[in-house]
Amino acid sequence: MINPYLIHLLIFVGIYIILVVSLNLALGYTGLLNLGHVAFFGIGAYTSALLVKAGVPFITAFFSSGIVAGIFGYLLVLATKKLKGDYLALTTLGFSYVVYSVLINWGSLTRGPLGLPGIPKPELFGYVITSGEAYLLFAGFIALLVVLFIFFIIQSPFGRLLEATRDDELGLRVLGKNTFALKCKAMMISAFFAGIAGSVYAHYITYIDPGSFMLGEIILMLTIVIVGGIASLKGSVVATFLIILIPELLRFFHLPSSVLGPVRQMLYALILISIVLFRPRGLFGRIDLA
Amino acid sequence: MNQKHRPYIVLFMLSLLFLAGCGKPTGNQPTGNVVVEKEKPVVKIGASLSLTGGSAFMGEGMRNAMELAIHNLGPTKYKYELVFEDDAMNPKMAADASQKLITIDHVDAILSLSSGTGNVVSQFTQPNKVIHFGVASDPTVAEGEYNFIHWTPxxxxxxxxxxxxxxxxxxxxxxxxxxxxxxxxxxxxxxxxxxxxxxxxxxxxxxxxxxxxxxxxxxxxxxxxxxxxxxxxxxxxxxxxxxxxxxxxxxxxxxxxxxxxxxxxxxxxxxxxxxxAADPTDTFLADYVSTYGKQPAPGTANAYDEVNMIVAGFERAGKNPLKKPSTAEVVAELHKIKDFPGALGPLTVPESGIVLSHAVVRMVKDGKFVTIKP
The missing domain is CATH 3.40.50.2300 (Response regulator)
Known part of the structure; x- marks a missing residue:
């Protein structure tokens, strides 16, 4: 029997696989340097939590979380239509801050900084997923579906068009392709799955607050994408295991607290620096960071 | 070695290392920083605290107070151990910490700091029948019979x-x-x-x-x-x-x-x-300052009381010194606590699980914090 602590960590691995694989679709495969992914994660978490607390069935809330996040994804692409590279990164980061500000200040809906406690566990076809094992199956199944879905996308002609958008947008437009529509679709799919990940997260941890969807999370997601390799599904999955589980090892070393925090941060930094120095394309990446 | 397979080998080795870490502690293996005695059953008190980050001064204060409380215990039926985990006052890390405390360290009780992390910890302690004391202002932290709050509301x-x-x-x-x-x-x-x-x-x-x-x-x-x-x-x-x-x-x-x-x-x-929030007693202040050479941080005296109340609960509920009582029996004893001599004055645990303590009026005089209305 698997230890419940390991089950708990594997559930988080599943949630982050959904997040990172979907981020890689926009960032790696389409070339959209999107730092607003964490906002879609938050939008999904709050949508699902608020709907279920209002009495909406979980399955409806689950898909709504993805749809609402997807709509915001479309709006973000619309607003950043003429931006790319660093400018797009800064604007999408700004979007994350806007969403954070709305979540923290719209107290009547979100309870602001108090957060939303007591989010019910998911109920599917009359069965309430309460045990860790069942939740791991649920999160793992969703993660597997998302990975397969994105795998089929990138193998399809549409996926090749996304990669062409990343590599030579102008060339693609000369060939008569609507690159804006391609970016919209990629961002909406990416945001949809980030919203779904938010729902899985909120109903597992049962408490969310705006602080859970801020800069630290997007840095974590980007670290995983870079370590795994940009535009590599396999890399994203492997790197999620590494980045989520390695810091947990520190808990078994009984380090003094004055050392623990810096060591945790240094671990991420060391992994990133090592990747940049020795494997600039990440563990399994196909394109350079530049 | 084929270079292509290197990442998989590294991942495999790290997984083995991690699984080894997750293994159940055996026999009298030390956990935390206290050695287990064979004769007495061990009661483990865990803590999910902000030991890193901007609020580390509060987490450190609580940790010091917990150690001081254990140090000051007189003769007891059971052996009391402390296990600390850092959550950096982050809900996700608090979930990791509380899961580890419950399922790897098998603690009997957990202390937490802040409403955000307390709300997460309480979701894990209640179904696992682990006693939880939160230093929190949000009353939802105390929902469920195993969850308590000790912070002047x-x-x-x-x-x-x-x-x-x-x-x-x-x-x-x-x-x-x-x-x-x-x-x-x-x-x-x-x-x-x-x-x-x-x-x-x-x-x-x-x-x-x-x-x-x-x-x-x-x-x-x-x-x-x-x-x-x-x-x-x-x-x-x-x-x-x-x-x-x-x-x-x-x-x-x-x-x-x-x-x-x-x-x-x-x-x-x-x-x-x-x-x-309620004033620490002079005895606690003197003891803390002489031990650590600094003033207690907010929440410090609360942690001291929480450990002592948990110990009192176990000692009162325990009928057999060779077998520790169930946490349900301890919870029943905790609810009977009235005018408990705490570091924050006399404490009472009502049915709500929110420990009653009184706020005071203080003033800054010559750069010092002075109570003007207890």
């Missing part, structure tokens, strides 16, 4: 503030507050309690994390001619607010709930009276 602090405002004949109140859980709870309760009284809230300004210029808020507050400005903030914002009040020549008196003692520049608050 916002309603007690606002009651003390209203009483002092009435005594000083100050009726028009303005708030400038950080947008945070505890502060929000205080303002909500205050607004609710002053309904129908002579006291009214004439202005409320809420700022978010990262704001540094409060002059616009302060000038807007001044236009409403309040009798007193209540500042609810942490360091460094609270110091910045006090400096900007002086720069703007605002002479309206300032007061606060708890915030003053979060400042490392008490000279900025000279002569300011304020409300503080």
């Amino acid at each position: 916002p309603e007690e602090e606002t009651r003390a503030l209203i009483s002092e405002l009435e005594r000083r004949n100050l009726h028009n109140v303005a708030f400038i507050s950080f947008n945070q859980q505890g502060e929000k709870a205080i303002m909500n309760d205050f607004s609710h309690r002053v309904e129908g009284t002579e006291i009214s809230v004439v202005s409320t300004k809420i700022f978010n994390n990262g704001e540094k210029d409060f002059k616009t808020y302060l000038l807007q507050i001044e236009e409403e001619r309040p009798d007193v400005i209540v500042v609810l903030a942490f360091s460094p914002e609270i110091e910045i607010i006090m400096k900007q009040i002086k720069e703007l020549d605002i002479d309206t008196p300032v007061t606060s709930i708890e915030a003053v003692e979060f400042s490392e520049q008490p000279e900025l608050f000279e002569g300011v009276w304020y409300i503080q």
Whole structure:
């Protein structure tokens, strides 16, 4: 029997696989340097939590979380239509801050900084997923579906068009392709799955607050994408295991607290620096960071 | 070795290392920093605290107090061990920490710090029948029979503030507050309690994390001619607010709930009276200062009491010294606690699980925090 602590960590691995694989679709495969992914994660978490607390069935809330996040994804692409590279990164980061500000200040809906406690566990076809094992199956199944879905996308002609958008947008437009529509679709799919990940997260941890969807999370997601390799599904999955589980090892070393925090941060930094120095394309990446 | 396979081999080795770490501790293997005695059953008290990050001073204070409480225990039926985990006051990390404490360390009780992390820890302790004491202002942390709160609740602090405002004949109140859980709870309760009284809230300004210029808020507050400005903030914002009040020549008196003692520049608050969560007793203060050479942080004395109440619960519930009682039996004993001699004065655990303690009025005199109304 698997230890419940390991089950708990594997559930988080599943949630982050959904997040990172979907981020890689926009960032790696389409070339959209999107730092607003964490906002879609938050939008999904709050949508699902608020709907279920209002009495909406979980399955409806689950898909709504993805749809609402997807709509915001479309709006973000619309607003950043003429931006790319660093400018797009800064604007999408700004979007994350806007969403954070709305979540923290719209107290009547979100309870602001108090957060939303007591989010019910998911109920599917009359069965309430309460045990860790069942939740791991649920999160793992969703993660597997998302990975397969994105795998089929990138193998399809549409996926090749996304990669062409990343590599030579102008060339693609000369060939008569609507690159804006391609970016919209990629961002909406990416945001949809980030919203779904938010729902899985909120109903597992049962408490969310705006602080859970801020800069630290997007840095974590980007670290995983870079370590795994940009535009590599396999890399994203492997790197999620590494980045989520390695810091947990520190808990078994009984380090003094004055050392623990810096060591945790240094671990991420060391992994990133090592990747940049020795494997600039990440563990399994196909394109350079530049 | 084929270079292509290297990442898989590294991943495999790390997985093995991790699984080894997750293994059940065997026999008398030391856990935390205390060695297990064979004769007595061991009661493990875990803690999910902010030992890193901006709130580490509070987590460190609680950890010190827990160790002090264990050190000061007299003869007991059972052996008490402490296990600490860092959550950096982050809900996700608190979930990791509490899962590890419950399923790897098999703790009997967990202490947490803050409403955000407390709300997460309580979701894991309740189904696992692990006792949880939170230093938190949000009452939802105490939901469920295994969850408790030991922190002077916002309603007690606002009651003390209203009483002092009435005594000083100050009726028009303005708030400038950080947008945070505890502060929000205080303002909500205050607004609710002053309904129908002579006291009214004439202005409320809420700022978010990262704001540094409060002059616009302060000038807007001044236009409403309040009798007193209540500042609810942490360091460094609270110091910045006090400096900007002086720069703007605002002479309206300032007061606060708890915030003053979060400042490392008490000279900025000279002569300011304020409300503080229950006062630590002189005995605890002397003991703590002589052991650690510094003043306790907010929550420190609470952690000391929490450990002692948990120990009292186990000792009272335990009929057989060779077998520790179930946590359900301990919870029943905890609910019987009345006028328990704590570091924060006499403590009572009501049915709600929110330990009753009283707020005090304090003042900054010669750079020191002095209680003027216990």
